[in-house]
Amino acid sequence: MSANPSPQAAQLTALVELISSSVKEVIAAYNAAGRDVPSLESLDEGPLEIPATTPASLTQARQIIEAACAQLCVTVAQPGDCIVNKAFACTESACLQVAAGARIADLLEGKPEGLSVDELSKLSGVDRGKLGQVLRFLATKHVYREVRPNVYANNRLSVKLLTSDPVSCNVGVCTDELFKATTSTWETLSDPEYGQSYDPSRSAFRKVHGAPLFEFYEQYDMKRERFSGAMVGWGNITDRGLLPQMYDWQALEQDAVICDVGGNNGHATLDLVKGYPKLKVVVQDLASLRPRWSELWSKELPSAIQEERTTFVPIDFFKGAPVKDCDVYYIRHILHDWPDASCVQILTNVKAAMKPTARVLIQEYVLQQTTREDAVIGNDLAPEPLLPNYGNGRIRRYYQDITMLIGLNSKERTLQEFIDIGAQAGLTFVKLWDGGQTALVEFSL
Numbered sequence: 001m002s003a004n005p006s007p008q009a010a011q012l013t014a015l016v017e018l019i020s021s022s023v024k025e026v027i028a029a030y031n032a033a034g035r036d037v038p039s040l041e042s043l044d045e046g047p048l049e050i051p052a053t054t055p056a057s058l059t060q061a062r063q064i065i066e067a068a069c070a071q072l073c074v075t076v077a078q079p080g081d082c083i084v085n086k087a088f089a090c091t092e093s094a095c096l097q098v099a100a101g102a103r104i105a106d107l108l109e110g111k112p113e114g115l116s117v118d119e120l121s122k123l124s125g126v127d128r129g130k131l132g133q134v135l136r137f138l139a140t141k142h143v144y145r146e147v148r149p150n151v152y153a154n155n156r157l158s159v160k161l162l163t164s165d166p167v168s169c170n171v172g173v174c175t176d177e178l179f180k181a182t183t184s185t186w187e188t189l190s191d192p193e194y195g196q197s198y199d200p201s202r203s204a205f206r207k208v209h210g211a212p213l214f215e216f217y218e219q220y221d222m223k224r225e226r227f228s229g230a231m232v233g234w235g236n237i238t239d240r241g242l243l244p245q246m247y248d249w250q251a252l253e254q255d256a257v258i259c260d261v262g263g264n265n266g267h268a269t270l271d272l273v274k275g276y277p278k279l280k281v282v283v284q285d286l287a288s289l290r291p292r293w294s295e296l297w298s299k300e301l302p303s304a305i306q307e308e309r310t311t312f313v314p315i316d317f318f319k320g321a322p323v324k325d326c327d328v329y330y331i332r333h334i335l336h337d338w339p340d341a342s343c344v345q346i347l348t349n350v351k352a353a354m355k356p357t358a359r360v361l362i363q364e365y366v367l368q369q370t371t372r373e374d375a376v377i378g379n380d381l382a383p384e385p386l387l388p389n390y391g392n393g394r395i396r397r398y399y400q401d402i403t404m405l406i407g408l409n410s411k412e413r414t415l416q417e418f419i420d421i422g423a424q425a426g427l428t429f430v431k432l433w434d435g436g437q438t439a440l441v442e443f444s445l
């Protein structure tokens with residue numbers, strides 16, 4: 001054996017060291033918050049389980065741990081094992097669908113001693129033997145805890161399947177209608193007509209369900225409700241409450257106006273005004289959304305309506321410009337729904353409303369390539385030897401990218417792709433403001 005480790009051996013050691021130093025960061029962050037580090041059994045969520053109250057150092061440490069553990073495993077395990085296990089990922093979705101559909105987490109709520117598979121079978125109506133297989137699989141994947149043979153209790157992960165938690169809606173949507181659409185991805189991409197099209201009505205979702213995604217939800221009340229719940233769940237696990245910390249809002253003048261383009265009920269800018277009462281908000285979305293804006297703001301911040309610090313102005317952002325001369329045009333989770341040409345149309349309409357000092361802030365996931373050659377200015381690169389885009393540590397944004405492809409023939413974008421569509425609309429890139437999960441891409445005229 002040579003005294004110096006080979007480059008490959010040094011990589012393994014470097015991955016372990018990244019895990020080790022990041023675990024110390026995690027322990028320090030929990031200590032600083034006066035909390036014990038979580039265990040798989042712990043059910044209560046504290047401030048460090050919510051993006052808005054999680055320090056950036058903890059988010060970074062978690063991303064490194066998730067990235068390094070996954071990279072270490074695929075480096076040392078047998079390649080055939082790894083690739084087949086990845087192909088089998090569909091079984092995890094399938095079992096989560098069973099557990100969510102049978103409401104197993106609800107049945108186990110308040111029962112730390114657990115319930116037997118027999119009892120869960122009687123209460124849920126799912127065959128005892130089959131339910132036992134599903135729960136054993138899930139417990140093997142750290143969802144539920146097998147307290148004794150064939151007796152299961154909730155754990156840190158399974159409580160997210162409680163129907164009272166909106167994240168359970170995300171699990172429902174992903175493992176039901178999206179999962180079904182996913183199975184026809186290759187069939188769709190290799191179809192001579194669908195494969196070359198970026199029309200939402202030529203997506204895998206449409207091929208399987210017979211209707212484009214949003215028309216599909218018009219047809220099924222329960223699924224539409226669940227999709228709305230999933231939007232709330234999505235915010236909870238990604239960026240709810242982070243917007244006030246993501247940009248230098250303080251630098252804006254008293255009574256600066258933020259136009260929330262495609263803002264739905266304006267929930268994101270509501271958080272902003274709560275943090276920065278000097279700001280005013282115009283929420284713009286399809287006219288049918290006005291009652292939802294009114295309902296939310298009258299409940300959460302009625303003074304803003306009374307003092308006209310918020311208004312709702314209907315828009316079709318493909319057909320016309322938003323309200324003129326606002327200070328910031330804020331566009332959250334809109335562009336990822338649309339192909340490039342439609343995004344350029346939306347941004348061109350926004351540009352038509354802008355005064356010289358106005359800014360556009362696009363809030364989305366920002367994707368990175370997996371090579372260090374993709375060092376676009378502003379991109380945050382993971383430490384070596386991790387994949388520069390943090391690999392498994394930031395995997396959800398890449399799941400979301402493929403989900404957009406399957407659901408709507410659209411995509412999440414890299415910073416360069418945002419810069420390109422902005423340039424096509426006549427906008428100049430200013431800065432990337434990274435929020436740990438999603439980011440703000442700032443443009444000026």
Ligand SMILES: C[S@@+](CC[C@H](N)C(=O)[O-])C[C@H]1O[C@@H](n2cnc3c(N)ncnc32)[C@H](O)[C@@H]1O
Pocket residue numbers: 261262263264265268284285286289315316317318331332333334337
């Ligand atoms: C994914 S949601 C994002 C909503 C909000 N910005 C957020 O982050 O929660 C997309 C929004 O675009 C709106 N929308 C879709 N087509 C539109 C159009 N042509 N004009 C204006 N708004 C539209 C929808 O009503 C919906 O509120």
